[in-house]
Amino acid sequence: MDDLLASAIAAARLARGIHLYYQEKGFAVDTKTGPTDLVTQADREAEAAVKAFLLERYPDHAFLGEEGGQDHEAEYRWIVDPLDGTVNFAHRFPFFAVSIGLEVRGRLELGVVLDSTRDELFWAVRGRGAFLNGRPLRVSATDRLIGSLLATGFPYDVNRDRENLVYFERALEHGLTVRRPGAAALDLCYVAAGRLDGFWEVKLKPWDVAAAVVIVEEAGGRVTGLAGEPYALGNRYIVASNGRIHAEMIAALFEGASG
Numbered sequence: 001m002d003d004l005l006a007s008a009i010a011a012a013r014l015a016r017g018i019h020l021y022y023q024e025k026g027f028a029v030d031t032k033t034g035p036t037d038l039v040t041q042a043d044r045e046a047e048a049a050v051k052a053f054l055l056e057r058y059p060d061h062a063f064l065g066e067e068g069g070q071d072h073e074a075e076y077r078w079i080v081d082p083l084d085g086t087v088n089f090a091h092r093f094p095f096f097a098v099s100i101g102l103e104v105r106g107r108l109e110l111g112v113v114l115d116s117t118r119d120e121l122f123w124a125v126r127g128r129g130a131f132l133n134g135r136p137l138r139v140s141a142t143d144r145l146i147g148s149l150l151a152t153g154f155p156y157d158v159n160r161d162r163e164n165l166v167y168f169e170r171a172l173e174h175g176l177t178v179r180r181p182g183a184a185a186l187d188l189c190y191v192a193a194g195r196l197d198g199f200w201e202v203k204l205k206p207w208d209v210a211a212a213v214v215i216v217e218e219a220g221g222r223v224t225g226l227a228g229e230p231y232a233l234g235n236r237y238i239v240a241s242n243g244r245i246h247a248e249m250i251a252a253l254f255e256g257a258s259g
Helices: 002-025 041-057 086-090 163-173 184-192 206-218 246-254
Strands: 029-031 038-040 062-065 076-084 097-104 107-115 120-125 130-132 149-151 177-179 198-202 222-224 237-241
Touching: 002 041, 002 076, 002 097, 002 107, 002 120, 038 041, 038 086, 041 062, 041 076, 041 097, 062 206, 076 086, 076 184, 076 206, 097 184, 097 206, 107 184, 107 206, 120 184, 120 206, 130 206, 149 184, 163 177, 163 198, 163 246, 184 198, 184 206, 184 237, 198 246, 206 222, 206 237, 222 246, 237 246
Parallel strands: 062 076, 149 177, 149 198
Antiparallel strands: 029 038, 076 097, 097 107, 107 120, 120 130, 198 237, 222 237
């Protein structure tokens, strides 16, 4: 895995360079599914650069990217969000990243998330722990839901998909403190780093979470679906925590919901 990890980190740094270039130079903004679902030159160019870099080194691997979809099937599959937090990026709100995960025979084995503005490099390899800029990561020791700090996110069009507003309202009714930073990969890495105690969201895509799931789990955290079952890519729901508040978090937010 050492060579694969080094390649993922190098690819992430390529993407970060593209992010920072366009933040300095300026960029065009386009839309995809609606007026708030944005895409920029940086998204497209970063994905093209990451894909070319990785597939030149591993031509037999598959590649799934947010902007280009998947090219083919293979035992090794790179799962990439070239710019997680595009809306933040477009408004120059400094919370966005590149996320690169590696799935091997259906199991997530490696994750790299690079915060472009802070140059914080989160990474993990299955069975070898999680790290931030070379320092070991560990989830928080918070053992009660009250007093914890949670994060979530919302779909681009909450008028059409209001489900997470119900869970958010339940969190507020329980007196919980919730943040909405706007980049799921970084939110999950913040759980791994103990900066957040928990995170949940609805309808995330594989590229939003693939890398960070490994990082959270290797930092001692827990990642599941709505009912506490092991998380699998494609699950409509994701719940991540330090593990200590997990059951209480699910009970408080999702009681009566059906996954």
